[in-house]
Amino acid sequence: MPITSSHKLVLPADANHHGTLYAGAMLRFALEAGYAVAWKHVGPQANLVLRRVLNLECLRPVPVGLVVEIQGTILHRTSAYLVCGLVGTPLPGDDGPWIEALMGFAQVNEDGRLAHFPAHLPPVEVPPGGPWHRLDARMRKLLRLR
Numbered sequence: 001m002p003i004t005s006s007h008k009l010v011l012p013a014d015a016n017h018h019g020t021l022y023a024g025a026m027l028r029f030a031l032e033a034g035y036a037v038a039w040k041h042v043g044p045q046a047n048l049v050l051r052r053v054l055n056l057e058c059l060r061p062v063p064v065g066l067v068v069e070i071q072g073t074i075l076h077r078t079s080a081y082l083v084c085g086l087v088g089t090p091l092p093g094d095d096g097p098w099i100e101a102l103m104g105f106a107q108v109n110e111d112g113r114l115a116h117f118p119a120h121l122p123p124v125e126v127p128p129g130g131p132w133h134r135l136d137a138r139m140r141k142l143l144r145l146r
Contacts, residue, residue, distance in 0.1 A: 002040075002073065003071050003072065003127060004033075004036055004037045004040050004071070004072050004073070005069055005070070005071050005072075006032060006033035006069070006070045006071075006072070007067055007068070007069050007070075008032075008068055008070075009066075009067050010025075010062055010063070010064050010065065010068060012064050014064070015064045018061070019063060019064050020061040020062055020063055021058075021061070021062035021063075021064075023058070026056075026058055026099065027053075029068070029070060029099075030056060030070065030086055030099060030101045030103065031103065033070040033072050033086055034072060034084040034086055034101070034103035034105070035048065035050070036072070037073060037074065037086070038074070038082055038084055038105040041074045041077075041121065042082075042117055042118065042121065043121075045117075045118050046107070047109065047110075048105040048106065048107060048108075049105065049108055049112075050103065050105055051081065051104045051105060051106040052103070052104040053102075053103055053104075054083065054102035054103065054104055054139060054142045055101060055102040055138055055139075055142060056099070056100075056102075056103075057099065057100050057101070059088075059096060059098055059099060060094060060096070060098040062091065066092075068088060068089075068091070068098065069088065070087070070089075070099065071086070071087050071088075071089060072084050072085060072086040072087070073085055073127055073132070074124050075102070075126060075132075075135060075139050076139060076143065077117070077121070077124050079117065080106055080114045080115060080116055081104060081106050081107075082104070082117075083102055083103065083104045084101075084102070084104075084105065085100075085101075085102055086099065086100065086101040086102070087099070087131040087135070088100070100134070100135055102135060102138065102142065
């Protein structure tokens with residue numbers, strides 16, 4: 001499964017009173033990255049809406065002035081719903097992700113009703129590596145998947 005990368009510059013407008021990324025901006029960064037992952041997976045026929053933030057964890061403070069990277073991939077898909085896993089690549093001097101998230105998107109038609117994804121989408125596979133397997137396990141608990 002391909003991994004999609006998104007990059008964002010953390011600006012002063014994104015900061016809290018400590019000079020680090022505040023929760024609202026972090027959620028916006030994750031949502032934009034998640035939508036990009038979902039759109040790339042579905043293709044130009046995508047008409048996606050955020051249905052659910054299953055999980056969002058900020059694991060490290062992110063200072064203003066850094067360009068952060070969020071990598072994402074599809075971890076689960078049904079006929080009209082998919083879940084993106086997102087991992088923030090380690091910050092300078094760190095060895096673990098700064099964010100991990102799971103976001104669910106639904107495919108809808110012009111009336112806003114659920115619609116099926118196109119027939120020929122790439123298979124869903126969990127990439128190798130600790131963060132991806134951790135997210136997959138978390139998603140399976142939250143969705144009660146076996």
